Amino acid sequence: MRKLLLAAALMAIAQLTFAQSTTHTYQHWYTYFGTAKLNSRWAIPFDVQLRIRDGISNKGQLLMRGGLQYSLTKQDHILLGYAFVPTYNGVSNTWLPEQRIFEQYIHKEKKIDMTHRLRLEQRWVAQPSQPGHPDAIGNWKYGNRFRYFNRTQLGIKHKKEDTPFYIALQDEIFLNLWGNDISNLLFDQNRFLAAFGYQFNTKLKADIGYMNQLVQAASGAKTMNHILHFSVFQTIDF
Numbered sequence: 001m002r003k004l005l006l007a008a009a010l011m012a013i014a015q016l017t018f019a020q021s022t023t024h025t026y027q028h029w030y031t032y033f034g035t036a037k038l039n040s041r042w043a044i045p046f047d048v049q050l051r052i053r054d055g056i057s058n059k060g061q062l063l064m065r066g067g068l069q070y071s072l073t074k075q076d077h078i079l080l081g082y083a084f085v086p087t088y089n090g091v092s093n094t095w096l097p098e099q100r101i102f103e104q105y106i107h108k109e110k111k112i113d114m115t116h117r118l119r120l121e122q123r124w125v126a127q128p129s130q131p132g133h134p135d136a137i138g139n140w141k142y143g144n145r146f147r148y149f150n151r152t153q154l155g156i157k158h159k160k161e162d163t164p165f166y167i168a169l170q171d172e173i174f175l176n177l178w179g180n181d182i183s184n185l186l187f188d189q190n191r192f193l194a195a196f197g198y199q200f201n202t203k204l205k206a207d208i209g210y211m212n213q214l215v216q217a218a219s220g221a222k223t224m225n226h227i228l229h230f231s232v233f234q235t236i237d238f
Contacts, residue, residue, distance in 0.1 A: 022214075023221070027053050027060065028228040029211070035092045036236045043069045045079065047150075059088035059095075067102070077106040092128035098135065099124045117149035125182055143182035153197075168195040168207055183218035190214050193229055203235040 008157020029051045036044040046066035053060040053066035083100040104119040122144060129138035151170035156163050174188035195209025 001125075008103045021222075023223045023225060024226065025053065026226050027051060030227070033231065033233045034236060035234070036238060038238055041071050043071070045069055045081075046094065056178070061085065061087045067104075075108045075110060079104045079106070089128050094128075096126040096128060098126065107163075113153040113155075115149070115151045117147075119147040119149070121145045121147065123182065141181040143180035144177040145180075145188060148173050148176055164199045164226045166197045166199060166205075166207070168193070168197055168209070183216075185216055185218065185220065187216050189216065195231070203237075204233070208232075 030048060031047060031049040033047045034045070036046070038044065044066060047063070048065075049061075049063040050064070051061040063083060063085045065081060065085075067079045069079040070078050071077050081102050081104070083102065084096075085094040085098040085100065087098065088094075089096045090111075100121050100123050100224035102119055102121040106118075106119055107116045108114070123142065125141050125143070127139050127141055149170065149172040151168060154167045154169070155167040156167065159198025170191075170193045172191045174190070175186055176183050176188050191211055191213045193209055193211040195207040197205055199205040208228070208230045211225075211229040213227060215223045215225065215227040217223070219232045
């Protein structure tokens with residue numbers, strides 16, 4: 001399954017890249033990922049992400065997401081969650097909200113620090129109203145989306161000794177599914193990240209790196225975002 005999805009992602013990206021021209025933009029994302037552990041089985045993962053377009057003053061997107069997770073084993077976890085994602089829209093000059101319900105399955109490898117994540121999303125995305133209309137939101141569109149995420153963390157050694165530094169490589173492909181009013185195109189986007197990080201302790205780490213995000217709009221227009229990506233990961237025990 002993993003090899004099939006990765007092959008599909010590579011083929012889709014190659015096709016989109018060479019078929020038409022792509023608009024390039026520059027962003028910076030600031031992200032915090034927390035996991036509140038209630039006990040050995042139950043946890044509340046949550047994250048907050050601020051995604052800024054171009055300069056510091058330009059508006060972008062705010063993502064707030066959380067869920068209830070149950071651990072089947074130490075390597076396998078299932079989760080039901082909710083996300084609220086307001087995005088600034090230049091046409092209506094306002095923030096348009098998106099609401100999501102999502103289900104996911106996570107598997108963590110035993111021998112290497114690698115995480116696989118399968119996520120199914122049900123999305124309600126607000127659309128801008130016509131110019132001059134008193135209401136900023138015209139209507140809502142619904143869509144189903146599938147996401148496959150893979151992250152591998154490689155520790156850095158010095159003179160064969162472990163150090164707190166690491167390199168992280170990750171990729172995530174987004175595919176639009178059935179019953180989708182948001183877009184009738186299968187390929188939605190792909191995100192690739194290469195980052196350099198520091199492990200402060202077993203419960204806290206941070207990394208900074210470059211993310212390449214290829215997005216395809218419902219019209220078929222493509223945008224490649226070059227992103228400076230900063231992340232903090234924290235585990236909180238109760």
